[in-house]
Amino acid sequence: MNCLCCSKPITASASEEERITGWHRSCVRRFFGTRKLPEIDITEEKLLELARESVNQGLTVPGVQKKISLHLTTGINPRLTLVNYPTGFILKPQTAEYENLPECEYLAMRMAAAAGIKTVPFALIRLHGEENNLAYITRRIDRVGNNTPEMLAMEDFCQLDGRLAQDKYRGSYERCAKIIQRYSDRPGIDLTDFYYRLLISFVIGNSDLHLKNLSLIETNPGSQKYILSPVYDFLPVNAVLPEDEDDFALTMCGKNRSIRKNDFVRFAVSIGIMEKVAAALVEQCISQEKLFLSLAEASILPANLKSAVINLISDRMTTLKGV
Numbered sequence: 572m573n574c575l576c577c578s579k580p581i582t583a584s585a586s587e588e589e590r591i592t593g594w595h596r597s598c599v600r601r602f603f604g605t606r607k608l609p610e611i612d613i614t615e616e617k618l619l620e621l622a623r624e625s626v627n628q629g630l631t632v633p634g635v636q637k638k639i640s641l642h643l644t645t646g647i648n649p650r651l652t653l654v655n656y657p658t659g660f661i662l663k664p665q666t667a668e669y670e671n672l673p674e675c676e677y678l679a680m681r682m683a684a685a686a687g688i689k690t691v692p693f694a695l696i697r698l699h700g701e702e703n704n705l706a707y708i709t710r711r712i713d714r715v716g717n718n719t720p721e722m723l724a725m726e727d728f729c730q731l732d733g734r735l736a737q738d739k740y741r742g743s744y745e746r747c748a749k750i751i752q753r754y755s756d757r758p759g760i761d762l763t764d765f766y767y768r769l770l771i772s773f774v775i776g777n778s779d780l781h782l783k784n785l786s787l788i789e790t791n792p793g794s795q796k797y798i799l800s801p802v803y804d805f806l807p808v809n810a811v812l813p814e815d816e817d818d819f820a821l822t823m824c825g826k827n828r829s830i831r832k833n834d835f836v837r838f839a840v841s842i843g844i845m846e847k848v849a850a851a852l853v854e855q856c857i858s859q860e861k862l863f864l865s866l867a868e869a870s871i872l873p874a875n876l877k878s879a880v881i882n883l884i885s886d887r888m889t890t891l892k893g894v
């Protein structure tokens with residue numbers, strides 16, 4: 572059995588609590604800052620209601636899951652309580668439309684982290700203590716400190732580009748590169764980081780990288796210096812929803828389907844990344860293949876989803892190798 576937070580084994584010598592919760596004690600402390608895994612105050616009825624809501628809203632893109640804001644109350648028996656304002660933690664439970672989305676998101680984020688991309692803190696957590704009722708949980712990164720947190724300004728690319736939220740699918744990655752050049756405090760590093768994220772997104776089928784899934788975040792509270800934020804909301808959409816033929820949410824070199832290696836090369840040059848640097852990043856991405864396949868193999872996804880992810884990654888890696 573592996574930890575629902577760090578994926579490392581929970582050994583036979585682990586405490587009973589660690590085995591019941593599926594979390595290392597050290598992971599609980601790091602993720603929540605508590606001694607015990609917080610209980611989640613959310614009823615079965617509320618979960619069903621939320622699942623129905625997302626169906627009624629016609630949310631067909633898997634990435635548009637219902638997000639639940641939770642507030643952490645610390646103490647002897649820490650609790651996570653449902654609140655109606657943006658707060659410390661975000662929970663994404665199972666959905667009616669797609670199976671195992673929380674597990675899929677966890678795997679995609681695990682792959683991003685393994686490839687060296689900075690991610691927001693993320694984990695899986697059991698609801699109502701049920702082994703098979705897993706939700707994805709993430710901690711917000713725009714606050715520093717626990718009791719009286721200071722806020723870090725965080726702005727997504729929709730806001731930075733002066734667009735409405737509903738226009739998050741309008742735009743291009745060339746435009747995103749301009750946003751980074753204009754607002755980032757370290758545009759060179761962030762541009763190559765952004766390029767690498769696109770490569771990794773492509774190979775894992777994270778096709779929902781729209782303007783609201785990219786953000787800049789303040790380096791320190793009040794510094795007014797911004798850098799590309801850690802990644803969030805990564806999901807192997809192309810494996811979950813193979814009918815959707817889009818490789819990307821926004822365009823690259825004027826297209827978002829049938830992306831080839833050459834498109835990545837042309838794109839790099841157009842946003843001011845040297846061809847040599849781009850080639851090294853493509854190689855770096857390709858070198859993750861074995862690791863990604865082993866992560867998928869070791870994941871807790873059901874067999875059909877597991878092979879969908881594995882086949883997708885193999886295909887995309889082949890595309891990127893340009894053979």
Ligand SMILES: [Zn+2]
Binds near residue numbers: 575
């Ligand atoms: Zn752990």
